[in-house]
Amino acid sequence: MPGIDKLLKGVLKYRSTIKDEMTQKLKEVTVNPQPTAVVFSCMDARVLPTRFCQTDVGDVYLVRNAGNLVPHSKGLGWHNATTEPGALVLGCQMGDIRHVVVCGHSDCKAMNLLYSMRNELDHHDGDALQLWLRRHGSSSVQKFEQWEKMKGREPITFQAETPRHNIEALIDPENNFGIVDKFSQINTLNQLQNIASYPFLKEKLQTGKVRLHALWFDIHSGNVYIFSKMEKKFVEINEENYGMLMEDSVKDPKIKHY
Ligand SMILES: [Zn+2]
Known part of the structure; x- marks a missing residue:
């Protein structure tokens, strides 16, 4: 090395x-300063949002951790203070950042580990990584189990900006990816719910002053996907789809229910 x-x-x-x-x-x-987004990405050395989004100095606030998790607001306190909600305060409350992005990826080691522990989430022991994943990833496992029960045929629902504007998601309907990659996509969307759980963001999310987005990076092809509310699935960002995806991403949640 x-x-x-x-x-x-x-x-x-x-x-x-x-x-x-x-x-x-x-x-x-x-x-x-005119930063565009707060970005939560996996810390995996192969996943570089600043490279594949071609961002520059001053463009994004980037938080990277194992599994691109954002802890839910429930239980936040002295003994459970983490950096992720702090980054939301810094970017969206103290600053005026209007977009929050969660970026997951294929072949995620953290998701592989969480998937392998999915039947032992009530074990409150293990190393620091296992504790982090169990503590903050269990709701993603629950969503995955819900998706599995429906045999992946029906869309599953995630809350995004507000409870009234849910996202319906078909997970990899073309079956291009393996089961843990599907789990990674579910986990990525689940973080939008966790972000929306913070009371200090409520008004900004309701009025469209802050928007939530999910990206997903395929480390095998180098392709970058964004979750499309219209298509109800992750769609590759390319020259052909760009117009549709832009329209999808800027729609006002006050006007249209998804
Ligand atoms: Zn990862």
């Missing part, structure tokens, strides 16, 4: 290539 010299050499390359341009950009966004 490469050592720390890989990172140090990277800094040298940065200094000789993009540093000047980046310093200029840093000055601009410090004076006039």
